[in-house]
Amino acid sequence: KTPSQKKKKEKKRKQEEGHPEIYPLVLTTKTQEIFNCRIDEDITDEQPYKLINKEDIFEDLRNRAAVSDFHPVKKIVQEYPGNELLLVYDKDFKYGLNFYLIGTEEGKENYLNPPEVSEEQEEYKEYIPEDVYIYKPPVSKPWVSLGSEKEIEEESVTESTKQITYMISRKRSEFGAPIKFSDQNASSVKDAYIECTAYPDKNFTLKQLEKDVGMQVIPQIKDISTQTKWTYPKNATTQYYPREFSEEEKETLKQSKPLVDFLNNASISVEIALQQNEITNTFIDDWKHLAEEEGTFGDKTDTHLKEYQSFTDLHSPTEKMITCVSWHPTIYGLIAVSVAVRLSFEDRVHFSGKLLLQPSLILFWSFSDPIHPQLMLESPDDIFCFKFCPSDPNIIAGGCINGQIVMWDITAHADRIENVKAGGSRSKKATLKPMFLLEPESNKEAMYIRHCAVSSIENGHKKVITDIHWLSDTFEINRMGSVFENRSGICCQLVTCSADCTICFWDIRPQKPLTPQTTEKKKEESIEIPFDVPSTFLHLDLSWKPLTKVRLSKGETSLDHCPTKISLKEDHLLCKTQDKVLAQSKTAKAEEMNPYHNLESRMPNLLKPIDDFCTKFFVGTEEGEVIYTDWKMEKDPETGRLMPKKPVSLHTIHDGIVHTIQRSPFYDDIILTVGGWNVAIWKESVMTGPLLQSCCAPKRYTSGHWSLTRPGVFYIGREDGYIDIWDLLEKTHEPAQSQNICITMITCIKPWIFSPKQQFIAIADYYGTLHILEIPWTLSRPSTNEMTSINHYFEREVKHLEYVEQRKKIREQEKKEMEQEMAKKKVKIYQKSKEQMEAELKMDYESYLELEKTVLINLGLIRVTEKGSYSDVM
Amino acid sequence: MEIGEEAEVEETLKRIQSHKGVIGTMVVNAEGIPIRTTLDNSTTVQYAGLLHHLTMKAKSTVRDIDPQNDLTFLRIRSKKHEIMVAPDKEYLLIVIQNPCE
Numbered sequence: 003k004t005p006s007q008k009k010k011k012e013k014k015r016k017q018e019e020g021h022p023e024i025y026p027l028v029l030t031t032k033t034q035e036i037f038n039c040r041i042d043e044d045i046t047d048e049q050p051y052k053l054i055n056k057e058d059i060f061e062d063l064r065n066r067a068a069v070s071d072f073h074p075v076k077k078i079v080q081e082y083p084g085n086e087l088l089l090v091y092d093k094d095f096k097y098g099l100n101f102y103l104i105g106t107e108e109g110k111e112n113y114l115n116p117p118e119v120s121e122e123q124e125e126y127k128e129y130i131p132e133d134v135y136i137y138k139p140p141v142s143k144p145w146v147s148l149g150s151e152k153e154i155e156e157e158s159v160t161e162s163t164k165q166i167t168y169m170i171s172r173k174r175s176e177f178g179a180p181i182k183f184s185d186q187n188a189s190s191v192k193d194a195y196i197e198c199t200a201y202p203d204k205n206f207t208l209k210q211l212e213k214d215v216g217m218q219v220i221p222q223i224k225d226i227s228t229q230t231k232w233t234y235p236k237n238a239t240t241q242y243y244p245r246e247f248s249e250e251e252k253e254t255l256k257q258s259k260p261l262v263d264f265l266n267n268a269s270i271s272v273e274i275a276l277q278q279n280e281i282t283n284t285f286i287d288d289w290k291h292l293a294e295e296e297g298t299f300g301d302k303t304d305t306h307l308k309e310y311q312s313f314t315d316l317h318s319p320t321e322k323m324i325t326c327v328s329w330h331p332t333i334y335g336l337i338a339v340s341v342a343v344r345l346s347f348e349d350r351v352h353f354s355g356k357l358l359l360q361p362s363l364i365l366f367w368s369f370s371d372p373i374h375p376q377l378m379l380e381s382p383d384d385i386f387c388f389k390f391c392p393s394d395p396n397i398i399a400g401g402c403i404n405g406q407i408v409m410w411d412i413t414a415h416a417d418r419i420e421n422v423k424a425g426g427s428r429s430k431k432a433t434l435k436p437m438f439l440l441e442p443e444s445n446k447e448a449m450y451i452r453h454c455a456v457s458s459i460e461n462g463h464k465k466v467i468t469d470i471h472w473l474s475d476t477f478e479i480n481r482m483g484s485v486f487e488n489r490s491g492i493c494c495q496l497v498t499c500s501a502d503c504t505i506c507f508w509d510i511r512p513q514k515p516l517t518p519q520t521t522e523k524k525k526e527e528s529i530e531i532p533f534d535v536p537s538t539f540l541h542l543d544l545s546w547k548p549l550t551k552v553r554l555s556k557g558e559t560s561l562d563h564c565p566t567k568i569s570l571k572e573d574h575l576l577c578k579t580q581d582k583v584l585a586q587s588k589t590a591k592a593e594e595m596n597p598y599h600n601l602e603s604r605m606p607n608l609l610k611p612i613d614d615f616c617t618k619f620f621v622g623t624e625e626g627e628v629i630y631t632d633w634k635m636e637k638d639p640e641t642g643r644l645m646p647k648k649p650v651s652l653h654t655i656h657d658g659i660v661h662t663i664q665r666s667p668f669y670d671d672i673i674l675t676v677g678g679w680n681v682a683i684w685k686e687s688v689m690t691g692p693l694l695q696s697c698c699a700p701k702r703y704t705s706g707h708w709s710l711t712r713p714g715v716f717y718i719g720r721e722d723g724y725i726d727i728w729d730l731l732e733k734t735h736e737p738a739q740s741q742n743i744c745i746t747m748i749t750c751i752k753p754w755i756f757s758p759k760q761q762f763i764a765i766a767d768y769y770g771t772l773h774i775l776e777i778p779w780t781l782s783r784p785s786t787n788e789m790t791s792i793n794h795y796f797e798r799e800v801k802h803l804e805y806v807e808q809r810k811k812i813r814e815q816e817k818k819e820m821e822q823e824m825a826k827k828k829v830k831i832y833q834k835s836k837e838q839m840e841a842e843l844k845m846d847y848e849s850y851l852e853l854e855k856t857v858l859i860n861l862g863l864i865r866v867t868e869k870g871s872y873s874d875v876m
Numbered sequence: 877m878e879i880g881e882e883a884e885v886e887e888t889l890k891r892i893q894s895h896k897g898v899i900g901t902m903v904v905n906a907e908g909i910p911i912r913t914t915l916d917n918s919t920t921v922q923y924a925g926l927l928h929h930l931t932m933k934a935k936s937t938v939r940d941i942d943p944q945n946d947l948t949f950l951r952i953r954s955k956k957h958e959i960m961v962a963p964d965k966e967y968l969l970i971v972i973q974n975p976c977e
Contacts, residue, residue, distance in 0.1 A: 244909075244924075244925060245908075245909050246909060246910070247911060252911055252912065255905070255911050256882050256911070256912065257881055257882050259881070260966055260967075261885065261903070261911070261966075261967060262884055262885055264964045264966065264967045264969070265884075265885055265888045265903070265969065266884075267964070268964060268967075268969040269888050269891070269962075271962055272960055272969060272971050273891075273895070275949070275951060275960050275971075276896075276897075276898065276971065276973055277895075279897065279958060279975035280895070280896050280897065283975055285953060
């Protein structure tokens with residue numbers, strides 16, 4: 003039988019043997035309904051079987067006979083011992099049909115309670131091998147030697163010698179007895195020790211001929227460890243002082259030889275190094291130093307003066323012109339202007355009645371209010387020049403057209419003008435506001451301030467005062483013109499020059515009364531003063547006499563020089579006033595005592611004279627001359643009177659009235675003079691001529707001023723309203739720039755510095771308008787080394803003048819020589835002999851006759867053919 | 877003899893101090909303790925301490941590079957002035973100069 007057939011049979015057999023009771027059945031739905039074993043309704047997966055009664059099956063068999071599904075298993079059912087048969091739903095069709103019936107009781111039992119063992123037995127029974135292994139325990143056999151016991155014997159460790167055993171015993175009585183140990187030197191007792199000394203045995207010495215050593219390169223390793231103990235963090239500080247030698251030690255060291263030697267050696271190299279530095283700076287970057295200073299404020303190309311503001315007095319009935327302008331020394335944005343009526347002399351006389359009724363004023367303009375002047379100072383007549391006092395800007399001195407000096411004291415109104423700032427909206431305090439914003443009561447009336455004092459009419463000047471200056475507070479002069487030190491610390495003396503050819507020095511302090519008579523006289527003639535006028539200069543009022551008078555005489559003739567402007571040495575009113583005045587005003591406020599209110603009389607005998615003080619000064623005249631003269635008086639030997647000295651030098655340079663003589667703010671001895679149609683620059687020590695003299699300008703120059711920040715720049719105003727800006731570094735023959743300001747003659751120019759970045763220039767014109775312009779960056783900022791360049795320029799010019807002088811001398815000499823030569827030549831000519839001269843004359847006469855003949859023939863007056871001597875034809 | 881040497885020391889130092897632009901001169905010993913000076917005490921001590929260290933460092937640098945070399949002069953140029961140090965075995969001469977004209 004083939005294995006497959008065998009297997010089938012086995013399977014069959016298994017079915018019959020293993021499960022002989024299984025009888026597959028097909029149950030129709032009708033049968034299912036009858037026996038309540040409908041699929042998925044009565045018979046589910048959990049309970050896929052049903053126990054069916056035998057009798058039910060018999061009944062079904064009887065009902066349906068052959069149609070019944072149980073028909074094929076009828077016999078089995080009949081032979082079934084039990085009552086109930088198990089019908090199982092064969093879902094998977096394992097036995098071929100959808101149901102199967104279990105025919106025996108055992109099968110039923112097995113199915114319902116399937117034993118596990120039976121399954122294993124089934125599995126096990128499937129893999130039964132053919133051979134069956136029977137376990138037999140091992141039987142001992144005799145050992146067969148294979149040669150391994152030799153190795154074992156060799157490797158095993160056995161005792162080669164017999165061991166010696168010693169037994170040491172002690173007497174029993176000695177057990178437990180106290181033991182005494184003592185030291186004993188082994189060598190002292192005989193046989194106390196047996197020695198086994200080592201000795202070199204040749205048999206055992208081995209000479210090593212080869213050594214096998216292994217080496218390895220490793221990096222150097224260092225192990226260090228420490229242990230720190232930091233209980234709690236805290237700051238640790240150390241205070242120390244440097245070690246120093248005491249004085250004695252220093253002295254001893256100083257004298258030690260090594261130090262001397264060291265210094266001698268070291269000083270050589272040190273001096274070489276020091277000299278190297280003195281010779282040249284090796285680290286200088288020439289390229290960087292070549293460039294101009296950077297950081298310009300504003301446009302560099304902008305060189306025009308920019309119009310800032312202009313002021314005109316709109317309330318005056320007649321037309322006025324501005325005669326003098328002055329910036330307030332301390333208050334920003336305040337400028338004072340003196341106005342005069344624009345009339346000629348005849349008209350003045352003509353309208354003198356009307357003019358008396360109008361007040362002559364000095365107006366105070368502020369940047370914040372261009373329409374209304376802040377203050378108006380009254381004066382008896384038109385003011386042609388005025389100056390703020392350098393030590394106290396509340397004192398103003400002005401020169402009148404009638405020859406009087408007028409003094410004002412505006413201390414009472416000082417706070418009024420101090421609070422005025424340009425651009426009033428910026429200030430936070432309740433400052434002066436424009437009139438239309440205030441209540442009608444306050445500030446309604448214009449503040450007219452009357453003058454405090456005027457000088458004496460008889461003793462002062464007789465004609466218009468053309469210039470007025472305060473003398474510096476460092477010196478004062480007496481009647482002789484000698485210079486003394488000034489102890490009062492304030493400016494107390496004035497100098498004026500006037501068209502009556504005199505220069506007067508005035509002192510504002512009260513004079514000591516000469517005789518008691520005069521005081522009584524004064525008391526009688528005391529004039530009632532209005533109550534609102536301060537009494538500062540009461541002592542001067544109407545009785546003020548000049549201290550000294552210097553007359554500029556031209557020698558024997560009665561005509562004198564008519565001074566228009568003067569320039570003294572210490573005339574630094576331009577920029578340095580601010581610091582001085584601030585310092586002084588501070589001290590004055592601290593003391594609460596204005597020195598001007600407590601003027602003490604002069605004490606001429608107690609003052610110390612100042613030696614070697616230069617009492618010379620420059621004067622410009624109406625005729626265009628520049629005079630350098632001395633104010634010190636000297637005693638005339640003949641008459642015994644005090645006579646002024648003769649002028650040191652006199653130059654007629656300008657073609658018209660000299661209206662500006664001004665010292666440069668940078669150099670003490672450089673003076674600018676402007677007059678007529680040209681400009682001249684002088685150096686005080688060089689009296690041969692001006693350093694620079696410009697050629698005639700197309701228009702007359704009417705005003706001039708140095709620039710306050712640039713040493714080589716000055717401004718000139720012309721009669722057509724143009725301003726010429728000269729820059730000596732750029733051009734010296736003509737102005738660098740020209741700008742139109744107004745339509746009429748410029749009468750006064752005054753620049754002023756407010757801050758390093760803001761500079762203004764005030765230009766006054768003939769029609770009474772004051773123009774304020776802003777100076778651009780290029781004109782206000784000096785270039786690097788400008789001062790040294792201008793210095794060099796002036797030095798060159800001085801040298802040029804000297805050269806010209808020398809050349810003049812040489813030229814004169816040459817001229818003399820030439821004249822001598824010429825004279826000699828002429829003498830030679832006249833030495834010709836008489837005969838020669840006669841012969842020459844005859845020849846001349848004959849040639850003249852010939853000429854006469856030819857001319858007459860040509861004219862046709864003589865006929866050649868008709869007349870003629872035979873001698874001629876032949 | 878001693879007086880002559882002392883005068884010599886004074887004269888040398890005066891000569892150095894009178895050079896153009898010299899601000900101060902000082903002599904310091906090998907440990908940095910000033911011996912002679914023309915400046916005030918606190919400035920001197922500060923200069924001596926700092927420059928002594930710097931000179932030692934400079935000297936050791938030069939000798940590390942080439943053991944047969946030695947430092948002869950040390951000049952430190954700063955924006956404002958120049959400090960010159962002349963070292964020796966036992967002393968240091970320090971001069972401060974303002975080289976700008």
